[in-house]
Amino acid sequence: MLVQVSHLIKLGLMVLVITAAGAVNIYSWRDIYDLYDFMRILFSLVDSLSVLCLCVSRTSIVPSKYLMTMMLIVMMIGLYYFARHSELQSRELFLWKIGVHDQKERVFEIRRWNEALVTNMLPEHVAKHFLGSKKRDEELYNQSYNEIGVMFASIPNFSDFYTEESINNGGIECLRILNEIISDFDSLLDRDEFRCITKIKTIGSTYMAASGLTPESYTNGYSSRQPEDQSLIERWQHLADLADFALAMKVILNNLNKQSFNNFMLRIGLNKGGVLAGVIGARKPHYDIWGNTVNVASRMESTGVMGNIQVDCYGILREYGFRFVRRGPIFVKGKGELLTFFMKGKDTTNISGGPVITALPHQVGDFS
Template identity: 30%
Template sequence: MNRHIYLCSSAFSNRPNRPARLSKKLLSLIFSLPFHRKVHVSNKTLEKLGDTFQVEAAFAEKREPFLRRAGLTTYFIVKPANMPLEALPQNGEAGNLNYGKKLQSDIVSRQIIRHLRPHVRWLSLSFTDTAVEQEYRANREPTFGLSVICLPIVLSFNAISQGIITPSSIHTVSTLFSGLMLLLIMSLFMLPIQWMKRMPGWLSSVGSVIQGSNTRTMCWLVSMNILLSLCNLIDMVMCPLHDRMVSRSAVAAPGRNASAVRPPVCTPPPPSVVLQPHSSCAYPAYFTYFTVLILSTYPVQVELRHVLKLPLLLITAGLHAWINVFWLGDVLDCVGSSVYRYQGWVRRWQSLLPEKYELCLVLAITCAVVIVLNVHTELTSRAAFLWKREMAQQQREAACLQEKNESLVENLLPQHVTQHFLKVDVTTSQHEELYAQSFDEVGVLFASMPNFAGINHGPVTAGVIGARKPHYDIWGNTVNVASRMESTGQAGQIQVTGETKAILELFGYTFEQRGIILIKGKGQLLTYFLTGCNSQSAAGADGSNQSETDASAAAD
């Protein structure tokens, strides 16, 4: 098939009875022209298309007199050699492709908020349902407690930094060393239960006691965070200040009363004197940066609830801000003016925002960022818990529905047939594949009509009929004869064939001969009516059958 497209519009709009016929003739005429892989249009069609496409002359009217008489010219729509620049993706548009992941994350965040809105109190971020909140607190992930390892790691980095920047005194070393050892020991008791089983018995027992109660676990985590903050606070307060940085003598300001005092006078050392970090606390601002590092551990501690993180965060940052302003305020200002005394733009910045307030601003920004991260982490954790809880509920409902379906199928099909269909791999088997088995000796009883019954035995085929609506049934000559025994019988009688009568007599049943009757589709058959059962004969038959079974088993 040649790849050739023809577009045609009627050129005879002033003759209403002929446009469709002539347009069809024109289209078939253009189709017969020997042009391949082209889009062929007439001038009338091109007028309606406008300047949307680039065209070139086809000159089909020179080959066909009909086109010349109709005053039509034809054109080919050609592919432009170069795409216009506006059709190409610009830098901004190409850059938009990189926002796919960001957009997806924003959508997930909105879904989390929308999903949690009716279930969570927005101040404490706890579930409104008390039972769900208790279940959430009791829920423990396999990695529960692993994030607290970051606390001794942060204290180790703080200790190394303080050893380089601040003077090494006996109280600093003792504070950092004892705090680090305590945090390491406390972290061992918060390791996952799977890990603690491989540790000594006493350690595993104590850890199980601590993690066995949610209240004890939260108190333990709060104690670890308080210990980490105290180590930094104690070193910050006890660090010796430089004796030449600030003159703490209160000098009366001229023109004022004695109660008005001047700000402390900064007496920085001359340029030839370099401040030695190990001789005094030359740069106390670093303790604020250590605090920022400590505050950054709160979003990582997913085990600690937001309602406990928030006061710990605010108290820690507030204490450091208070010390910066009221305890070390003058020292920080003098240190800033001394360190940056040769940089004009820094001095101008220091005049607008002193060092102590700048550090407080750093703490405030850090607190805001950490609070946002804490809220996001808490909401994500609670949303994941709700989704997991809903998934478990759906799994239970699906299992219950499966049990009901199996019970329904077992009411329609025998159990062995049901198990066959339930164990079939639907990905590899055909749905239309039916199930059938053949049996050599089966007794068939028909009693669908009141007071009429018929019995026959013999080979049958049993299986499932219907792939969409399965139905278990048996069929064969034995079934047909049993049905005829019922339909040709007499009211209040059970009619059987001669072969069935011979077998039932072995079990003590008595019969009355009815005679030869005409059975549709089978001809003349000798049938009998079941009259009763001799219990002694039945017991003897059962004993003989059991003896034969024992003898055959012994022979085997």
């Protein structure tokens, strides 16, 4: 208990103790101390056998009752300074602990902000790669995938809508509408059915996303089962989720058109295949994918028709109950002519839960 008491209280207690002890030594026990002093002088006289020594002894000896009291006072002063020093050290240690605790909280808060920032800039599984271990700046993150779905979705008539006139506040109102559209597209990624989809980037009014890059896709090496042991439905489920995502984007945009009295239309292209993914840039690092699959998906979008979803992976998506209209062969730069289809929707599932396989519709007329 005395360790936690203030040094002033300790000093007061010691003064009381020393006063009481001094009073006892000087008044109550003075006969005992005088007898002790006399015996000491007598023993000195016997040993020295000299009167001169006796005189010197009488003049040099301090009475023990006063000497004991002075020793107690000196001890009190030493203990006081020790108590004061200990209290100062305890206070410094306490303030140091508070400072360390505050610093730990700040470091934890800054780390949490950094993790949130990195997670927003990079996909979650890529962010964990950088946050989980110390990486040197020169190390390059890259990953190859064999079965990936890629989607490009653009709003071609947004460029006609965008103006920098004063009625649109120099174009700010147009950008506000575009931000609302893109933000609503991003909100779709929070749904459980779209957890396998990764947003890559936006270029102007073009939205790029891919499926199969995350561990939740259970493919491309993320599953414990070998690809040959998985059925076609299991391996390409993420591609079906990407197609559902494209249809959901059209619904979102139609709802925004009704609210804002606009007539924006999406032009979407889908493709599947292998890609190379990686993070580039020392500042503002960017996660991107490269490969022939990306180029073809971009061509599916650029050669498509507004309001339609053009694909060349009809053979897989039809197994999931999607409905298609055959467009026919189109010329794709670097690939020649490709047989493409327009995805129009999705059928309901059977009672057993299996997908409905629809028949191939007849070829439609010219869309040019």
